[in-house]
Amino acid sequence: MAESLKPEDELAIDFQRDIDGLIYSFNRNGERNGKPKWRRIDLNLELHWSDNWGWIVTDEDGNLLSLSWDKGKDHQGNTPPDGVWVSRKGSKSYVYSLRYVGAAGSA
Numbered sequence: 001m002a003e004s005l006k007p008e009d010e011l012a013i014d015f016q017r018d019i020d021g022l023i024y025s026f027n028r029n030g031e032r033n034g035k036p037k038w039r040r041i042d043l044n045l046e047l048h049w050s051d052n053w054g055w056i057v058t059d060e061d062g063n064l065l066s067l068s069w070d071k072g073k074d075h076q077g078n079t080p081p082d083g084v085w086v087s088r089k090g091s092k093s094y095v096y097s098l099r100y101v102g103a104a105g106s107a
Contacts, residue, residue: 013038013047015066015085015096025101035078047080055080057087065089066096 013026026038026047037048044060054073057066066087068076075081085096 011100011102013080014099014101016099018095018097024096038080057085068098069095 010028012028015024015026016022017024025041026045027041029037029039029046031037032046032048033051035049037046039046040057045057045065047055047057050056050058050064052073053064053067054071054076055068056064058064066085068081069084069086071081071083080098082098082100085098087094087096
């Protein structure tokens with residue numbers, strides 16, 4: 001059964017890196033797998049629903065780069081869960097906080 005969309009579906013999303021406060025912004029960008037998706041404003045990275053993982057961030061080749069740390073797939077809704085996310089690219093890993101914002105790059 002499909003969930004109804006929330007106001008967050010149209011908002012931009014920021015990932016703030018815990019170690020240094022760096023912010024990566026994503027704008028809403030259509031749908032994928034029947035749910036909204038977002039694209040990072042400065043790189044070709046996509047935040048979208050995966051039937052295997054739940055909400056994830058992938059690169060243009062489909063490589064998994066980030067996912068929610070606190071909420072597993074079975075505890076996620078129709079939009080990406082706010083809170084703690086982790087990322088991995090090569091040998092580097094970071095912790096981020098996902099938050100919904102009015103427009104990309106602003107709180």
